Amino acid sequence: MTRSVSYTRHRFPPQIIAHAVWLYFRFPLSLRLVEEMLLERGIVVSYETIRRWGRKFGPEYARRLRRKPPRSNDVWHLDEVVISIAGKKHWLWRAVDQDGYVLDEVVQGCRNTKAAKRLLIRRMKKQGVAPKRIITDELPSYGAAKRQVMPSVEHRSHKGLNNRAENSHVPLRKRERMMQGFRSAGGLQRFTTIFSSVRNLSVPPRSHRSALATHLHRLQEVAAWKAATGVLA
DSSP: OOOOOOOTTOSSOHHHHHHHHHHHHHSSOOHHHHHHHHHHTTOOOOHHHHHHHHHHHHHHHHHHSOOOOOOTTOEEEEEEEEEEETTEEEEEEEEEOTTSOEEEEEEESOOSHHHHHHHHHHHHHHHOSOOSEEEEOSOHHHHHHHHHHOTTSEEEEOGGGOHHHHHTTHHHHHHHHHHTSOSOHHHHHHHHHHHHHHHHTTOOOTTOOSHHHHHHHHHHHHHHHHHHHTOOO
């Protein structure tokens, strides 16, 4: 049985802590903007306190958020994006499924077969089942890594087919600009793990097209967040 999130020794109620963390990771807001939004509601809390809440509770919330069950007919879209930290290039390698749901991501200091292989092995250990197909851009490292890790899986390599993975980088780019960059590779990894887990809640199934279905999905998103943070009461 999963233990509940402990909010002991915190002056603010769990509802405020969870809401502040949700605002910060769900929307392209700076810590100071979240501070202002809470102040408008009569809640006086500093942006540094919100930062500490995110670092302390964010990883625990991310672990508790609902995960999509793995399916053998899933299609993995793989892509990498370069992010400069203190003048040094790092690459965020990401796996996204056919619905735009972020499956996994890992920050690495290189862009080669070893890095691509690490992403595939990491994903396979968590997923437990191989995908129906993987789709990548034309970086040769993907093909080399695929042949070593999952040789029987179909691989399509074409830049035009991989828009789903490339589009998944856009929200993070917006946050990078808002935050004026990341300070360390470890900080980037921690942030993206929480950020993508929260954003995954807002990814509706492909069948959700009507306004009513979208509204119901948003209600489910909020309910899932409250369940993960333990503030249902």
